[in-house]
Amino acid sequence: MITQKDIVEFISTLYRKRYATAAPPELLSKWSKLSNAEIEKNLNGLFAHWGYTSQQGEFEINEFLAKRMRTTETPISKKYVSTVAPQKKKFNATYLIFIALLAVGAYVGYKYLSYSNLKMVYCLTDNVTLRTADGEKIGRMDLFPKDRDGVASYGKLLAADNEAVSVKFPDLKTGIMVRELFIKNDFWSYLIGVKSSTAFAASSYLTESKEEFELFKSVFKNLQQNKRENAQLKFVYRKIIVGCLRISNLSDRHIVLPCSGQYDKSFDGILKHKLDGEKYQIIAKLSDNNYYHFIGNASDNAFAKIRPLETTLYGLINNNVLDEDVVFKTSNGTTYLYGCSGEAKEYKSIPMSETNKQIKDFEWFFSF
Numbered sequence: 340m341i342t343q344k345d346i347v348e349f350i351s352t353l354y355r356k357r358y359a360t361a362a363p364p365e366l367l368s369k370w371s372k373l374s375n376a377e378i379e380k381n382l383n384g385l386f387a388h389w390g391y392t393s394q395q396g397e398f399e400i401n402e403f404l405a406k407r408m409r410t411t412e413t414p415i416s417k418k419y420v421s422t423v424a425p426q427k428k429k430f431n432a433t434y435l436i437f438i439a440l441l442a443v444g445a446y447v448g449y450k451y452l453s454y455s456n457l458k459m460v461y462c463l464t465d466n467v468t469l470r471t472a473d474g475e476k477i478g479r480m481d482l483f484p485k486d487r488d489g490v491a492s493y494g495k496l497l498a499a500d501n502e503a504v505s506v507k508f509p510d511l512k513t514g515i516m517v518r519e520l521f522i523k524n525d526f527w528s529y530l531i532g533v534k535s536s537t538a539f540a541a542s543s544y545l546t547e548s549k550e551e552f553e554l555f556k557s558v559f560k561n562l563q564q565n566k567r568e569n570a571q572l573k574f575v576y577r578k579i580i581v582g583c584l585r586i587s588n589l590s591d592r593h594i595v596l597p598c599s600g601q602y603d604k605s606f607d608g609i610l611k612h613k614l615d616g617e618k619y620q621i622i623a624k625l626s627d628n629n630y631y632h633f634i635g636n637a638s639d640n641a642f643a644k645i646r647p648l649e650t651t652l653y654g655l656i657n658n659n660v661l662d663e664d665v666v667f668k669t670s671n672g673t674t675y676l677y678g679c680s681g682e683a684k685e686y687k688s689i690p691m692s693e694t695n696k697q698i699k700d701f702e703w704f705f706s707f
Contacts, residue, residue, distance in 0.1 A: 363446065460496055462544060478490060478538065482555055498521075504516070521536055612674075647660045687702060
């Protein structure tokens with residue numbers, strides 16, 4: 340097996356054997372940075388590119404290792420080293436061009452192998468800014484890409500690198516972890532390193548999982564009915580909703596806006612309630628036409644199973660599951676229910692206790 344300590348010498352030997360010239364330093368540098376697992380994978384790709392069978396590849400490896408072992412075990416005595424200066428070989432121009440073309444072909448093949456190993460990155464929310472290295476905003480990523488105001492919008496992009504890095508942009512106080520992404524998804528841009536073809540996006544809103552991307556699209560597909568509601572449902576709330584649905588084995592359900600998303604902007608169709616620390620409570624309607632509590636901590640990936648939103652009459656009558664369209668309005672820490680046209684329903688939120696501000700249910704009250 341070829342390892343990190345052998346790879347540079349092995350590639351040099353292979354290259355000279357095949358092309359009768361020294362391997363380019365840039366090529367050797369790239370091979371030297373690979374792990375043992377990556378070396379094995381890329382060697383298989385190189386042999387396949389050259390049209391070698393697996394037996395030919397094994398032969399080259401075994402011949403190299405055997406020769407190296409003989410050289411190590413039996414050092415050549417200085418008295419047998421020839422002192423005759425080697426004669427310089429004469430190469431004609433055609434031969435040199437041929438060698439150069441072979442070298443370029445090998446380099447392009449190596450670059451294509453690297454390009455084919457890059458990953459697709461998907462966006463899990465809306466309005467994630469795409470920036471150049473100097474901070475210029477040149478587009479955005481969206482869960483549902485939009486064509487608006489001439490701003491380029493993407494739902495998925497190919498990663499220019501498989502690792503997230505920390506970058507400090509001029510308009511931000513601190514650095515953020517970002518992924519470098521291709522906004523021009525073509526091999527030529529990657530081959531020649533065109534920096535204008537890439538941009539950076541915050542990695543916390545991205546995923547390499549297509550399944551996760553499709554799940555978020557399914558859960559929030561109805562939010563497009565109300566632009567304000569869609570903009571206000573930040574990623575932390577979306578992550579908690581999806582986390583709660585997943586732990587409840589209800590990932591096939593999706594959020595439904597009350598009143599088909601048509602209500603006055605002073606009301607909320609989805610209630611967002613901050614609890615202690617990074618813990619949040621969201622109350623929203625699902626596709627079964629009932630309202631539910633979603634509670635979790637997105638930072639710790641801790642989520643609770645969902646439970647139906649209930650209403651009660653002074654705590655004396657059995658609780659009823661809320662199954663009619665209502666919207667929310669919060670005033671002085673208390674949330675009230677209203678109908679689609681803004682009519683008061685005379686229900687207000689009841690906390691779990693004086694010290695626990697989590698909403699337990701909504702209680703009917705009579706207003707004079």
